[in-house]
Amino acid sequence: MKRIVDRLHRVTLGVALALFAAMFAVQVVIVLMRYVMGVGFLEFQDVVTYSFSSLVVLSVPLAMHLDRHVRVDVLRAKFAPGRNRRIDRIGHLIFTLPVFGLMLWNAAPLVSASWKIREGSMETGGLGGLFVVKSTVIVMCVLVLIIALADLADREGPRDDD
Numbered sequence: 657m658k659r660i661v662d663r664l665h666r667v668t669l670g671v672a673l674a675l676f677a678a679m680f681a682v683q684v685v686i687v688l689m690r691y692v693m694g695v696g697f698l699e700f701q702d703v704v705t706y707s708f709s710s711l712v713v714l715s716v717p718l719a720m721h722l723d724r725h726v727r728v729d730v731l732r733a734k735f736a737p738g739r740n741r742r743i744d745r746i747g748h749l750i751f752t753l754p755v756f757g758l759m760l761w762n763a764a765p766l767v768s769a770s771w772k773i774r775e776g777s778m779e780t781g782g783l784g785g786l787f788v789v790k791s792t793v794i795v796m797c798v799l800v801l802i803i804a805l806a807d808l809a810d811r812e813g814p815r816d817d818d
Contacts, residue, residue: 657805657806657809657810658806658810660802660806661721661802661803661806664717664799664802665717665718665721668714668717668718668799669718671710671714672711672714672715672718675707675708675710675711675714676707676711678703678707679703679704679707679708679711682700682703682704682707683704685700686700686701686704698777698779698781698782698783699781699782699783701782702777702779702782702783703783706783706785706786706788706789709789709792710789710792713792713793713795713796714792714795714796716796716800717796717799717800717803720800720803720804721803727747744807745807745808748804748807748808749808752800752801752804753801753804753805756797756800756801756804757797757801759793759797760794760797760798760801763790763793763794763797764794766790767787767790767791767793767794770786770787770790770791771787771791773787774787775787775790
């Protein structure tokens, strides 16, 4: 299961890097077009917005896999690795699985409806494909649930990724 999670992490990281590159490059083009040539395209602005939105959502499972997610770590540095591992497991059972399961449950009908109507940009003349961006919420929930389940199934102990 750990190999599957590592592969999913690499794929997600590759997608996130591609989104960042697209966002950066298109934003540079937008600035040059607007201030040098005096023109602008709404579609380019939508590319930046869609890329940023997807990047923010996909950063959640990336951070979680690397154990860089936000939590209250006031006492964590003083605890032994085994105790921190038990706390993480309890956190997965009490918080991660229920919260992301509920998010997945609630997001699925909304994303499905978005796909049915092929939802596009809110702006007239904007870029289509907003339904794909909304699908990243489903992808995020599934990846976080897989990572949490893999952490719960891992009997090797604390991660040494640092």
